[in-house]
Amino acid sequence: MTGCPFHAVTAPAAPTAPESPGAPSPPLDPLLDPQLCMRPPGEPLPAPLRDHGGPLAAVFSRWLRQRDDDAHAPQKATLTRALLALSEDEVRSHTRRQAAIAMLAGWSHWSWAVPASTVASLLGLPMADVAAQRALQADLRAMAAGLGATADAAAVQAAGRAVASLLDALDDAERRAPDAPLQWALLRHAPPERWSDRATFTANRLALIWQSHEAGAALLGHAVMSWSRTGEVPSREALMRLAREGGAVRVTRRFDVRDDPPRAVTVPLAHTDTPFGDGAHRCPGQGLALSTAQIAMAWLAEQSDLSPPVAIAPLSLPNMDIPQFQESTP
Numbered sequence: 289m290t291g292c293p294f295h296a297v298t299a300p301a302a303p304t305a306p307e308s309p310g311a312p313s314p315p316l317d318p319l320l321d322p323q324l325c326m327r328p329p330g331e332p333l334p335a336p337l338r339d340h341g342g343p344l345a346a347v348f349s350r351w352l353r354q355r356d357d358d359a360h361a362p363q364k365a366t367l368t369r370a371l372l373a374l375s376e377d378e379v380r381s382h383t384r385r386q387a388a389i390a391m392l393a394g395w396s397h398w399s400w401a402v403p404a405s406t407v408a409s410l411l412g413l414p415m416a417d418v419a420a421q422r423a424l425q426a427d428l429r430a431m432a433a434g435l436g437a438t439a440d441a442a443a444v445q446a447a448g449r450a451v452a453s454l455l456d457a458l459d460d461a462e463r464r465a466p467d468a469p470l471q472w473a474l475l476r477h478a479p480p481e482r483w484s485d486r487a488t489f490t491a492n493r494l495a496l497i498w499q500s501h502e503a504g505a506a507l508l509g510h511a512v513m514s515w516s517r518t519g520e521v522p523s524r525e526a527l528m529r530l531a532r533e534g535g536a537v538r539v540t541r542r543f544d545v546r547d548d549p550p551r552a553v554t555v556p557l558a559h560t561d562t563p564f565g566d567g568a569h570r571c572p573g574q575g576l577a578l579s580t581a582q583i584a585m586a587w588l589a590e591q592s593d594l595s596p597p598v599a600i601a602p603l604s605l606p607n608m609d610i611p612q613f614q615e616s617t618p
């Protein structure tokens with residue numbers, strides 16, 4: 289039996305002896321199973337990125353989300369420390385500003401734009417108007433298309449241009465606004481020297497915006513749906529409940545390296561206690577994601593002149609449904 293190649297040394301051990309002789313071992317939670325890996329051994333890139341390369345492939349292979357090497361655990365720990373160093377006040381002021389800007393473009397834009405624009409703003413990107421939010425959304429959508437299982441050369445290249453432009457913008461923010469809350473927290477607690485190289489640092493800095501994009505829009509979209517159904521602004525606990533009920537990431541994927549070739553396994557997250565994942569790859573952005581959604585919903589509740597959101601068909605992705613709303617301006 290083999291484990292993930294270079295699996296993080298801190299990965300939980302496989303279950304030990306059964307509690308009483310002869311009793312079967314309890315099944316191991318797939319998210320804690322060291323034989324279930326993020327990528328098949330020897331295949332750090334999905335086929336479209338392997339075939340077409342470019343900046344998206346370069347960041348993908350460095351993302352913590354895609355790695356099980358020995359450096360994953362220490363790098364994840366430093367990133368987690370940086371995210372924990374953000375204060376609620378900083379998150380509140382950036383979220384409220386992005387929520388107010390996004391509402392100028394109406395409901396169809398709002399729940400998509402607020403999560404990623406807030407992270408970008410906390411990193412010091414100049415998210416001063418709807419045009420900046422739309423440009424960020426366009427880059428993130430290009431990345432999503434390039435990450436598709438059947439992405440062609442054109443999609444991977446367009447995604448590569450988006451990645452290059454976001455990496456440049458983040459380098460620029462580091463020079464121009466090193467005291468922006470999340471930029472400062474990263475430079476203080478997870479600086480480039482704590483990563484294998486600067487490229488790994490910058491790839492994972494970009495990953496913070498990327499990871500907040502679809503999952504954040506799913507959670508905030510479901511919060512808007514719940515608010516318009518019940519009239520109550522969801523509390524943090526209610527947001528967690530929404531995520532548990534499938535209103536965020538519903539499933540994740542692993543490769544079972546006990547099989548040859550490794551078998552793709554779908555692991556449920558909806559209707560479990562761990563909608564933000566568990567084990568080595570548990571979401572380090574859970575607190576930030578919940579705070580952003582809660583603060584954005586509280587901002588909504590303070591607005592007296594909004595037209596009600598009208599839901600249209602959600603965007604159905606393999607791992608989540610993202611609520612969408614009719615184009616409308618308040």
Ligand code: HEM
Pocket residue numbers: 352353354364407495496497499500503504507531536537540541557563564565566568569570571572573574576577
């Ligand atoms: C500010 C927003 C967010 C940030 C910065 C963020 C960041 C991250 C990062 C860096 C990872 C990779 C961790 C690793 O592999 O070691 C991750 C994983 C994950 N995130 Fe988030 N995330 C955010 C929002 C969300 C939201 C809203 C959800 C919805 C429930 C979510 C669910 C997850 C899950 C389930 C995983 C683990 C995936 C797996 O194990 O396969 N994240 N997140």
